[in-house]
Amino acid sequence: MFIGHFAVGFASKRAAPRASLGVLMAAPLFLDLLWPIFLIAGVESVRIEPGNTAVTPLDLHDYPWSHSLATSLAWSAVFAAAFWAATRYARGAIVLAVGVFSHFVLDFVTHRPDLPLYPGSPISVGLGLWNSRPATLAVECALFVVGVAIYARTTRAINRRGAVALWTLVGFLLLFYAANMFGPPPPSVDVIKYGGLTGWLFVPWAWWIDRNRVTRG
Ligand SMILES: [Zn+2]
Numbered sequence: 664m665f666i667g668h669f670a671v672g673f674a675s676k677r678a679a680p681r682a683s684l685g686v687l688m689a690a691p692l693f694l695d696l697l698w699p700i701f702l703i704a705g706v707e708s709v710r711i712e713p714g715n716t717a718v719t720p721l722d723l724h725d726y727p728w729s730h731s732l733a734t735s736l737a738w739s740a741v742f743a744a745a746f747w748a749a750t751r752y753a754r755g756a757i758v759l760a761v762g763v764f765s766h767f768v769l770d771f772v773t774h775r776p777d778l779p780l781y782p783g784s785p786i787s788v789g790l791g792l793w794n795s796r797p798a799t800l801a802v803e804c805a806l807f808v809v810g811v812a813i814y815a816r817t818t819r820a821i822n823r824r825g826a827v828a829l830w831t832l833v834g835f836l837l838l839f840y841a842a843n844m845f846g847p848p849p850p851s852v853d854v855i856k857y858g859g860l861t862g863w864l865f866v867p868w869a870w871w872i873d874r875n876r877v878t879r880g
Pocket residue numbers: 664694695730766770
């Protein structure tokens with residue numbers, strides 16, 4: 664899943680209004696932020712295989728540290744604990760824990776059975792929404808619209824930047840998603856590895872949006 668994870672970040676603002684959208688977005692993206700680092704480190708690997716499912720041209724056969732059930736729970740606990748230690752905002756920490764783990768849940772719905780239960784597990788799970796491109800688009804776009812709407816209604820821009828930065832991100836994500844869904848597969852694994860690192864840029868972008876908006880009411 665791609666923009667569905669962003670939807671969770673946007674919607675989280677309503678549940679934890681005192682946390683910045685930067686950290687609220689980092690949580691549901693976290694497993695995918697770790698993934699390129701583990702690919703570069705050689706701890707995990709990926710193959711390009713057009714037709715692996717109707718949607719993804721990637722064979723995600725080896726990502727037990729970023730994406731297994733057990734490590735997802737562990738990352739969720741680590742992320743929430745670090746936030747709580749830094750802010751003492753308990754409600755925010757809980758929302759972030761749910762946010763990090765939501766990545767596994769949404770990927771479980773989307774991927775073919777390639778998510779291991781734990782590193783070394785012989786059992787991998789996934790419901791395979793990606794076998795249908797129309798169903799994937801319908802589910803993911805619906806999630807995205809709801810998530811963005813919740814954020815836009817929970818906050819309001821205090822200046823022009825607060826509106827422009829938000830709607831630029833929304834537009835960029837939709838274009839990027841369309842390119843992902845309908846464009847050619849990535850030309851090389853290096854592009855996945857190093858291109859994947861650019862996902863980290865969404866964190867300061869989301870933080871900057873939030874700096875220029877306030878919670879309503
Ligand atoms: Zn993922």
